[in-house]
Amino acid sequence: MKIQFYNSLTGKKEEFVPLVAKEAKIYCCGVTVYDLCHLGHARGAINFDVLRAFLKAEGYKVTFVKNYTDIDDKIIARAQESGQPWAALTEAMIEAHDQDMAALGVFPPDIAPKATQHIAEIIHMISDLLAKGFAYAAGGDIFFRVRSFLEYGKLSGKNLDDLISGSRVEVNEVKEDALDFALWKKAKPGEPSWQSPFGEGRPGWHIECSAMAKKYLGTHFDLHLGGSDLIFPHHENEIAQSECCHQEAFVNYWLHNGMVKIDAHKMSKSLGNFFTIRELLEKYHPELIRYFVLSSQYRAAVNFSEEAVERGLEGLDRLYGALFKVEGETGSKPGRLGPQSDVAKAYHQRFMEALADDLNTPMALAVLFEIAKDLNKGELGAEGYWLLHDLSRILGLLEDQPAHWFKSERIKTLKTGDLSNTQIEELIAQRLAARLSKNWAQADQLRDQLSNAGILLIDRDGTTQWQRK
Numbered sequence: 001m002k003i004q005f006y007n008s009l010t011g012k013k014e015e016f017v018p019l020v021a022k023e024a025k026i027y028c029c030g031v032t033v034y035d036l037c038h039l040g041h042a043r044g045a046i047n048f049d050v051l052r053a054f055l056k057a058e059g060y061k062v063t064f065v066k067n068y069t070d071i072d073d074k075i076i077a078r079a080q081e082s083g084q085p086w087a088a089l090t091e092a093m094i095e096a097h098d099q100d101m102a103a104l105g106v107f108p109p110d111i112a113p114k115a116t117q118h119i120a121e122i123i124h125m126i127s128d129l130l131a132k133g134f135a136y137a138a139g140g141d142i143f144f145r146v147r148s149f150l151e152y153g154k155l156s157g158k159n160l161d162d163l164i165s166g167s168r169v170e171v172n173e174v175k176e177d178a179l180d181f182a183l184w185k186k187a188k189p190g191e192p193s194w195q196s197p198f199g200e201g202r203p204g205w206h207i208e209c210s211a212m213a214k215k216y217l218g219t220h221f222d223l224h225l226g227g228s229d230l231i232f233p234h235h236e237n238e239i240a241q242s243e244c245c246h247q248e249a250f251v252n253y254w255l256h257n258g259m260v261k262i263d264a265h266k267m268s269k270s271l272g273n274f275f276t277i278r279e280l281l282e283k284y285h286p287e288l289i290r291y292f293v294l295s296s297q298y299r300a301a302v303n304f305s306e307e308a309v310e311r312g313l314e315g316l317d318r319l320y321g322a323l324f325k326v327e328g329e330t331g332s333k334p335g336r337l338g339p340q341s342d343v344a345k346a347y348h349q350r351f352m353e354a355l356a357d358d359l360n361t362p363m364a365l366a367v368l369f370e371i372a373k374d375l376n377k378g379e380l381g382a383e384g385y386w387l388l389h390d391l392s393r394i395l396g397l398l399e400d401q402p403a404h405w406f407k408s409e410r411i412k413t414l415k416t417g418d419l420s421n422t423q424i425e426e427l428i429a430q431r432l433a434a435r436l437s438k439n440w441a442q443a444d445q446l447r448d449q450l451s452n453a454g455i456l457l458i459d460r461d462g463t464t465q466w467q468r469k
């Protein structure tokens with residue numbers, strides 16, 4: 001079957017031709033582990049989980065690498081704010097990430113490297129770039145010389161001169177050129193650091209991914225995945241480092257998933273419209289979250305609203321209902337049967353073709369509904385049952401027992417309007433921080449916000465307790 005992906009590098013849909021027949025080597029940028037994962041992380045993870053399952057179903061041998069960025073400015077800042085050691089913070093967030101992904105039914109990566117366990121590989125790559133003249137030392141840091149890579153900007157379509165006039169370039173007096181970015185950052189007091197031939201310090205974010213991808217997938221591999229917010233500068237910089245270091249193409253296909261908006265606004269902590277995966281799972285069955293994500297093609301912009309997630313219940317009930325019609329309360333499955341009839345074979349073909357067309361999950365879901373409709377009419381029988389069952393599993397749906405699904409609480413009603421326990425505690429922590437910095441207006445505003453949501457605060461001995469009114 002001809003598989004096509006939209007390749008951000010060429011700006012068009014292209015046939016996927018792996019470097020080695022029937023093998024797919026994939027690197028996916030993982031999370032920076034300083035906080036809990038949110039809905040945006042869930043979207044990328046679920047889409048790319050389906051990509052991987054689809055390639056496997058098509059008979060590919062898949063190697064899927066997804067890293068943890070466990071050293072970064074944000075991690076250091078968060079550890080300092082919260083007064084905990086940075087390694088304890090990253091360890092806790094990695095564990096939370098893994099739990100969240102498992103709860104969403106995301107298959108774990110084949111390899112999940114941590115940046116801090118690859119310092120030797122990172123140093124080796126920086127040394128190589130220095131030796132080849134693509135990097136230089138200045139003020140104790142090592143920078144990548146962006147103008148030495150003539151193809152810089154080929155992924156994002158950015159032009160170097162536009163970048164300079166734009167405000168996205170960090171001003172730093174020691175750099176040869178404002179565009180240059182750090183490969184190695186000199187140690188600062190109180191920050192984690194490692195020994196290196198360039199002095200004590202820590203790696204920059206971009207070089208970590210280049211070095212880990214090289215170690216596990218080689219210098220040239222098939223697919224690189226990530227959110228569209230990573231195209232510039234992160235992925236642009238990964239290409240520059242890797243291609244200068246190895247003097248060959250780095251990645252053949254770059255796939256980027258679109259962003260999630262909340263009720264038509266950009267999702268951000270400061271706007272207070274930020275949902276962690278945990279908060280969503282407090283309210284929704286994980287398959288409702290998967291269904292919501294897969295109802296849009298991975299590149300499209302998606303608008304999250306509670307109504308949109310809740311609308312998915314009708315769809316999932318319909319699919320489970322078709323399996324239930326065959327199984328009944330006893331849950332007795334018919335004998336396993338592959339697609340035999342021309343009708344069943346055509347459904348199978350259309351489902352796989354939908355995913356082969358740049359992972360068109362809404363189209364694939366539409367095929368499942370057609371199968372369910374036939375099953376409900378008493379057509380297709382056992383082959384239809386297994387077809388619906390097996391194809392849904394590629395999307396990570398219908399994993400529950402149908403009889404159990406209908407008895408479970410798929411949408412939990414939280415006791416208080418809009419706020420989950422996690423959100424309440426987050427707001428209380430923000431109020432405490434506002435009080436400590438004597439920002440009384442903000443502290444009062446947060447108290448009012450909680451009060452309007454039916455939460456009563458009790459301040460006692462420097463701590464705040466809460467109860468639902």
Ligand SMILES: [Zn+2]
Pocket residue numbers: 028029030209234
């Ligand atoms: Zn990365």
